[in-house]
Amino acid sequence: MSQRTLWDRVEMAWAMLSGGKRHDVEGARQREARPEPRGDEPKTRQDGFSEEALPWLDAVYSFAMRLTQGDGDDAADLVQETFLRAHRFWGQYERGTNVKSWLFTICRNTFLHRKDLARNRREQPASQMDTELDRIPTAPLFHVRSEDPERSFFQGLIDDEVIAAIDALPHDFKEVLVLSDLGDLRYAEIAQVLDIPIGTVKSRLFRARNILQEKLRDFAARSGYLEETAT
Amino acid sequence: MKGMMNTMSCEDVMARLWEFLDGEMSAEDRRALERHLEVCGRCFPVYDFQRAYLEYTRQLATREHAPPALRKELFLKILELDRAGEAG
Numbered sequence: 061m062s063q064r065t066l067w068d069r070v071e072m073a074w075a076m077l078s079g080g081k082r083h084d085v086e087g088a089r090q091r092e093a094r095p096e097p098r099g100d101e102p103k104t105r106q107d108g109f110s111e112e113a114l115p116w117l118d119a120v121y122s123f124a125m126r127l128t129q130g131d132g133d134d135a136a137d138l139v140q141e142t143f144l145r146a147h148r149f150w151g152q153y154e155r156g157t158n159v160k161s162w163l164f165t166i167c168r169n170t171f172l173h174r175k176d177l178a179r180n181r182r183e184q185p186a187s188q189m190d191t192e193l194d195r196i197p198t199a200p201l202f203h204v205r206s207e208d209p210e211r212s213f214f215q216g217l218i219d220d221e222v223i224a225a226i227d228a229l230p231h232d233f234k235e236v237l238v239l240s241d242l243g244d245l246r247y248a249e250i251a252q253v254l255d256i257p258i259g260t261v262k263s264r265l266f267r268a269r270n271i272l273q274e275k276l277r278d279f280a281a282r283s284g285y286l287e288e289t290a291t
Numbered sequence: 292m293k294g295m296m297n298t299m300s301c302e303d304v305m306a307r308l309w310e311f312l313d314g315e316m317s318a319e320d321r322r323a324l325e326r327h328l329e330v331c332g333r334c335f336p337v338y339d340f341q342r343a344y345l346e347y348t349r350q351l352a353t354r355e356h357a358p359p360a361l362r363k364e365l366f367l368k369i370l371e372l373d374r375a376g377e378a379g
Binding site: 122 | 309310313314315341344345347348349351352353354355356357358360361362364365368369372
């Protein structure tokens with residue numbers, strides 16, 4: 061075994077087993093822009109997989125959890141298949157491009173391959189949802205009972221309630237929201253992952269956020285954090 | 292999207308607030324929107340709420356971790372694949 065391969069394995073073991081590689085996400089972001097290794101450097105087909113792909117394990121798991129409606133077993137299977145595919149096709153990954161977007165794309169494609177989404181889409185096509193969602197207000201219409209309203213409002217939320225609200229979003233809108241707000245991807249990156257125009261990304265994202273905020277408003281009102289305003 | 296003039300209306304700001312918060316606006320439009328927020332008592336609370344929402348959801352993402360059993364299983368499978376690749 062070469063020194064380089066041995067080091068890759070040590071890095072991979074640390075990344076996988078410690079569960080503490082989230083702190084290295086910034087390092088992975090910086091490495092994303094790293095140029096292709098020079099031709100005279102030793103390079104195997106899976107070179108760099110552990111240091112570039114594995115720091116995103118938690119992010120991909122979080123995305124998979126939302127895709128699978130919070131089913132931990134399904135999400136774990138999906139993540140495992142995602143990373144095994146990424147490892148298998150690592151030679152096709154183009155250095156210098158966004159590895160996180162690439163992993164999200166594999167994860168989503170794997171999910172779609174597993175599920176028959178066509179049935180759900182027939183039940184409620186995106187175009188129909190677009191029409192219905194046009195009626196949702198674009199700004200929160202309420203007052204917060206607090207001197208420090210924003211902080212109090214979000215401190216009053218329970219993560220499980222918010223996650224349940226995200227999971228309940230229409231699929232096409234949830235995907236965009238999760239990739240943006242939880243996955244921290246830019247509009248252009250989301251467009252690439254989902255293979256849709258940037259305009260559609262923006263339209264779905266803003267509407268998804270409005271739906272989610274409406275749900276959070278309901279929750280906060282029930283909890284006494286908000287009072288309704290006359291509109 | 293068209294470039295904005297030095298000032299924006301409340302309607303313009305509401306339409307583009309998410310783009311502003313997501314860092315997806317041009318520098319010129321960004322400055323115009325910031326100038327509006329500095330003086331508008333109607334738009335600023337909405338901006339503040341939406342900013343707090345984004346901070347909350349991004350923190351929410353960092354609180355979810357892949358389970359240790361998944362890490363271990365994936366590590367062993369990748370190790371096995373690497374070994375098989377070297378042997379092959």
